Amino acid sequence: DQQVKQNSPSLSVQEGRISILNCDYTNSMFDYFLWYKKYPAEGPTFLISISSIKDKNEDGRFTVFLNKSAKHLSLHIVPSQPGDSAVYFCAASSSGTYKYIFGTGTRLKVLA
Amino acid sequence: SQTIHQWPATLVQPVGSPLSLECTVEGTSNPNLYWYRQAAGRGLQLLFYSVGIGQISSEVPQNLSASRPQDRQFILSSKKLLLSDSGFYLCAWSRGASRVGYTFGSGTRLTVV
Numbered sequence: 001d002q003q004v005k006q007n008s009p010s011l012s013v014q015e016g017r018i019s020i021l022n023c024d025y026t027n028s029m030f031d032y033f034l035w036y037k038k039y040p041a042e043g044p045t046f047l048i049s050i051s052s053i054k055d056k057n058e059d060g061r062f063t064v065f066l067n068k069s070a071k072h073l074s075l076h077i078v079p080s081q082p083g084d085s086a087v088y089f090c091a092a093s094s095s096g097t098y099k100y101i102f103g104t105g106t107r108l109k110v111l112a
Numbered sequence: 113s114q115t116i117h118q119w120p121a122t123l124v125q126p127v128g129s130p131l132s133l134e135c136t137v138e139g140t141s142n143p144n145l146y147w148y149r150q151a152a153g154r155g156l157q158l159l160f161y162s163v164g165i166g167q168i169s170s171e172v173p174q175n176l177s178a179s180r181p182q183d184r185q186f187i188l189s190s191k192k193l194l195l196s197d198s199g200f201y202l203c204a205w206s207r208g209a210s211r212v213g214y215t216f217g218s219g220t221r222l223t224v225v
Contacts, residue, residue, distance in 0.1 A: 006155070034213045041121075043202050043216030044156070089156060091213065098144050098163060098206070099171075100213060104155030 003027045004092050006103035014111050019077040021106045023090035026071065030092040035064060035075050038087045080110045114139035118203045118217030125224055131190040133220050135203030143205040145186040146214060147178055151199040162186060198224045
Protein backbone atom coordinates (compact mmCIF):
# COMPACT_ATOMS: atom_id res chain seq x y z
CA ASP A 1 0.00 0.00 0.00
CA GLN A 2 1.65 3.19 -1.22
CA GLN A 3 0.76 5.82 1.37
CA VAL A 4 2.60 8.59 -0.47
CA LYS A 5 2.13 8.84 -4.21
CA GLN A 6 3.75 10.87 -6.91
CA ASN A 7 1.70 10.05 -9.95
CA SER A 8 3.86 11.83 -12.50
CA PRO A 9 7.09 9.89 -13.03
CA SER A 10 8.56 12.66 -15.17
CA LEU A 11 8.10 16.33 -16.05
CA SER A 12 9.79 18.58 -18.60
CA VAL A 13 9.78 22.36 -18.25
CA GLN A 14 11.42 25.19 -20.13
CA GLU A 15 14.06 27.19 -18.31
CA GLY A 16 12.56 30.23 -16.62
CA ARG A 17 9.07 28.73 -16.38
CA ILE A 18 7.34 27.29 -13.33
CA SER A 19 7.78 23.64 -12.36
CA ILE A 20 4.96 22.08 -10.35
CA LEU A 21 5.53 18.71 -8.75
CA ASN A 22 2.62 16.98 -7.07
CA CYS A 23 2.29 14.52 -4.22
CA ASP A 24 -0.76 12.80 -2.71
CA TYR A 25 -1.01 10.91 0.54
CA THR A 26 -3.60 8.64 2.08
CA ASN A 27 -2.76 8.59 5.79
CA SER A 28 -4.61 11.36 7.62
CA MET A 29 -2.17 11.00 10.53
CA PHE A 30 0.67 12.48 8.49
CA ASP A 31 1.43 15.94 9.81
CA TYR A 32 4.87 16.82 8.50
CA PHE A 33 6.05 16.74 4.93
CA LEU A 34 9.39 17.10 3.21
CA TRP A 35 10.70 17.45 -0.31
CA TYR A 36 14.05 16.00 -1.26
CA LYS A 37 16.07 16.45 -4.41
CA LYS A 38 18.25 13.66 -5.79
CA TYR A 39 20.90 13.68 -8.47
CA PRO A 40 22.02 10.39 -10.08
CA ALA A 41 24.37 8.27 -7.98
CA GLU A 42 24.02 10.62 -5.01
CA GLY A 43 21.99 10.59 -1.83
CA PRO A 44 18.88 12.78 -1.64
CA THR A 45 19.30 16.24 -0.14
CA PHE A 46 16.69 18.10 1.85
CA LEU A 47 14.92 20.88 0.01
CA ILE A 48 11.95 22.23 1.95
CA SER A 49 9.43 21.15 4.55
CA ILE A 50 5.93 21.99 5.70
CA SER A 51 3.97 21.27 8.84
CA SER A 52 0.26 20.50 8.74
CA ILE A 53 -0.44 23.69 10.70
CA LYS A 54 0.55 25.66 7.62
CA ASP A 55 -0.68 25.63 4.06
CA LYS A 56 2.35 27.25 2.48
CA ASN A 57 6.07 27.48 3.05
CA GLU A 58 8.46 29.41 0.88
CA ASP A 59 12.24 29.33 0.55
CA GLY A 60 13.68 31.33 -2.30
CA ARG A 61 12.58 29.83 -5.60
CA PHE A 62 10.89 26.92 -3.85
CA THR A 63 7.38 26.97 -2.40
CA VAL A 64 5.47 24.04 -0.98
CA PHE A 65 1.68 24.12 -0.73
CA LEU A 66 -0.35 21.79 1.47
CA ASN A 67 -4.05 21.05 1.01
CA LYS A 68 -4.99 18.91 3.99
CA SER A 69 -8.58 18.32 2.96
CA ALA A 70 -7.41 16.93 -0.38
CA LYS A 71 -4.38 15.20 1.17
CA HIS A 72 -2.29 16.84 -1.49
CA LEU A 73 0.92 18.82 -1.54
CA SER A 74 2.83 20.43 -4.35
CA LEU A 75 6.27 21.90 -4.88
CA HIS A 76 6.58 24.98 -7.07
CA ILE A 77 9.92 26.02 -8.50
CA VAL A 78 10.02 29.51 -9.99
CA PRO A 79 11.92 30.23 -12.14
CA SER A 80 13.14 26.77 -13.11
CA GLN A 81 16.83 26.42 -13.90
CA PRO A 82 18.75 23.63 -15.69
CA GLY A 83 20.47 22.80 -12.39
CA ASP A 84 17.06 21.90 -10.97
CA SER A 85 17.00 18.83 -13.21
CA ALA A 86 16.86 15.93 -10.75
CA VAL A 87 14.48 13.45 -9.18
CA TYR A 88 12.23 14.98 -6.52
CA PHE A 89 10.79 12.92 -3.69
CA CYS A 90 8.08 13.94 -1.27
CA ALA A 91 8.02 12.32 2.14
CA ALA A 92 5.56 12.29 5.03
CA SER A 93 5.60 11.41 8.70
CA SER A 94 3.28 11.48 11.69
CA SER A 95 4.02 12.76 15.18
CA GLY A 96 6.01 10.50 17.43
CA THR A 97 7.31 8.26 14.68
CA TYR A 98 10.85 7.97 13.44
CA LYS A 99 9.94 7.10 9.92
CA TYR A 100 9.39 9.07 6.80
CA ILE A 101 7.43 7.42 4.01
CA PHE A 102 8.68 8.46 0.61
CA GLY A 103 6.88 8.72 -2.69
CA THR A 104 8.13 7.13 -5.89
CA GLY A 105 9.71 10.33 -7.16
CA THR A 106 9.25 12.64 -10.15
CA ARG A 107 12.08 13.21 -12.59
CA LEU A 108 12.22 16.89 -13.52
CA LYS A 109 14.04 17.97 -16.63
CA VAL A 110 14.53 21.68 -17.16
CA LEU A 111 15.25 22.46 -20.80
CA ALA A 112 17.64 25.29 -21.62
CA SER B 113 29.47 19.18 11.99
CA GLN B 114 27.90 15.83 11.29
CA THR B 115 28.90 13.65 8.38
CA ILE B 116 27.69 10.30 7.14
CA HIS B 117 29.90 7.85 5.28
CA GLN B 118 28.68 4.96 3.22
CA TRP B 119 30.73 2.45 1.25
CA PRO B 120 31.37 1.04 -1.20
CA ALA B 121 29.94 3.37 -3.85
CA THR B 122 29.38 0.55 -6.34
CA LEU B 123 29.31 -3.19 -6.00
CA VAL B 124 28.76 -6.04 -8.44
CA GLN B 125 28.07 -9.35 -6.78
CA PRO B 126 27.06 -12.78 -8.11
CA VAL B 127 23.79 -14.37 -7.11
CA GLY B 128 24.19 -16.39 -3.92
CA SER B 129 27.15 -14.38 -2.62
CA PRO B 130 27.08 -12.57 0.74
CA LEU B 131 26.73 -8.82 1.19
CA SER B 132 27.97 -6.31 3.72
CA LEU B 133 27.37 -2.57 3.34
CA GLU B 134 28.63 -0.26 6.02
CA CYS B 135 27.50 3.16 7.15
CA THR B 136 29.04 5.36 9.83
CA VAL B 137 28.05 8.73 11.22
CA GLU B 138 30.44 11.27 12.71
CA GLY B 139 29.88 14.30 14.85
CA THR B 140 26.81 13.17 16.75
CA SER B 141 25.83 10.59 19.32
CA ASN B 142 22.87 8.24 19.56
CA PRO B 143 21.57 8.99 16.07
CA ASN B 144 18.59 7.21 14.58
CA LEU B 145 19.88 5.23 11.60
CA TYR B 146 18.04 4.04 8.51
CA TRP B 147 18.58 1.87 5.46
CA TYR B 148 16.58 2.71 2.35
CA ARG B 149 16.57 1.13 -1.08
CA GLN B 150 15.74 2.84 -4.33
CA ALA B 151 14.63 0.27 -6.89
CA ALA B 152 13.47 1.09 -10.39
CA GLY B 153 9.94 2.53 -10.26
CA ARG B 154 9.65 1.96 -6.53
CA GLY B 155 10.88 5.19 -5.00
CA LEU B 156 12.65 5.08 -1.66
CA GLN B 157 11.64 2.07 0.37
CA LEU B 158 12.50 1.94 4.07
CA LEU B 159 14.20 -1.36 4.87
CA PHE B 160 15.43 -1.02 8.46
CA TYR B 161 15.73 1.59 11.16
CA SER B 162 17.52 1.67 14.50
CA VAL B 163 17.07 3.93 17.49
CA GLY B 164 19.99 2.48 19.47
CA ILE B 165 22.73 -0.13 19.65
CA GLY B 166 21.34 -3.57 18.97
CA GLN B 167 17.84 -2.20 18.29
CA ILE B 168 16.73 -2.98 14.75
CA SER B 169 13.26 -2.66 13.26
CA SER B 170 12.51 -4.28 9.94
CA GLU B 171 9.95 -2.69 7.67
CA VAL B 172 9.57 -5.27 4.94
CA PRO B 173 10.24 -9.00 4.78
CA GLN B 174 13.22 -9.63 2.59
CA ASN B 175 16.50 -11.33 2.05
CA LEU B 176 18.43 -8.72 4.01
CA SER B 177 19.32 -8.06 7.64
CA ALA B 178 20.76 -5.11 9.53
CA SER B 179 22.93 -4.74 12.59
CA ARG B 180 24.13 -1.87 14.74
CA PRO B 181 27.23 -3.05 16.60
CA GLN B 182 28.25 0.46 17.65
CA ASP B 183 26.39 3.70 18.29
CA ARG B 184 27.30 5.27 14.98
CA GLN B 185 27.71 2.20 12.79
CA PHE B 186 24.94 0.56 10.78
CA ILE B 187 25.52 -2.52 8.63
CA LEU B 188 23.30 -4.03 5.95
CA SER B 189 23.92 -7.70 5.21
CA SER B 190 22.75 -10.68 3.27
CA LYS B 191 23.89 -14.29 3.43
CA LYS B 192 22.87 -15.04 -0.16
CA LEU B 193 22.06 -12.32 -2.64
CA LEU B 194 19.15 -12.58 -5.08
CA LEU B 195 18.82 -10.82 -8.42
CA SER B 196 15.96 -8.81 -6.91
CA ASP B 197 18.35 -7.33 -4.34
CA SER B 198 19.84 -5.09 -7.02
CA GLY B 199 19.24 -1.41 -6.38
CA PHE B 200 20.60 1.78 -4.90
CA TYR B 201 21.03 1.51 -1.13
CA LEU B 202 20.99 4.59 1.02
CA CYS B 203 21.93 5.02 4.64
CA ALA B 204 20.53 7.98 6.57
CA TRP B 205 20.58 9.43 10.06
CA SER B 206 18.38 11.73 12.12
CA ARG B 207 18.23 13.12 15.63
CA GLY B 208 15.58 11.21 17.54
CA ALA B 209 12.07 11.59 16.22
CA SER B 210 13.31 14.52 14.22
CA ARG B 211 10.84 16.55 12.21
CA VAL B 212 13.65 17.93 10.08
CA GLY B 213 14.08 14.70 8.22
CA TYR B 214 17.14 12.73 7.42
CA THR B 215 20.62 13.32 6.18
CA PHE B 216 21.46 10.72 3.58
CA GLY B 217 24.75 9.14 2.64
CA SER B 218 25.96 9.07 -0.94
CA GLY B 219 24.55 5.60 -1.59
CA THR B 220 25.75 2.23 -2.87
CA ARG B 221 24.78 0.94 -6.29
CA LEU B 222 24.45 -2.84 -5.95
CA THR B 223 24.14 -4.97 -9.05
CA VAL B 224 23.54 -8.67 -8.53
CA VAL B 225 24.49 -10.71 -11.60
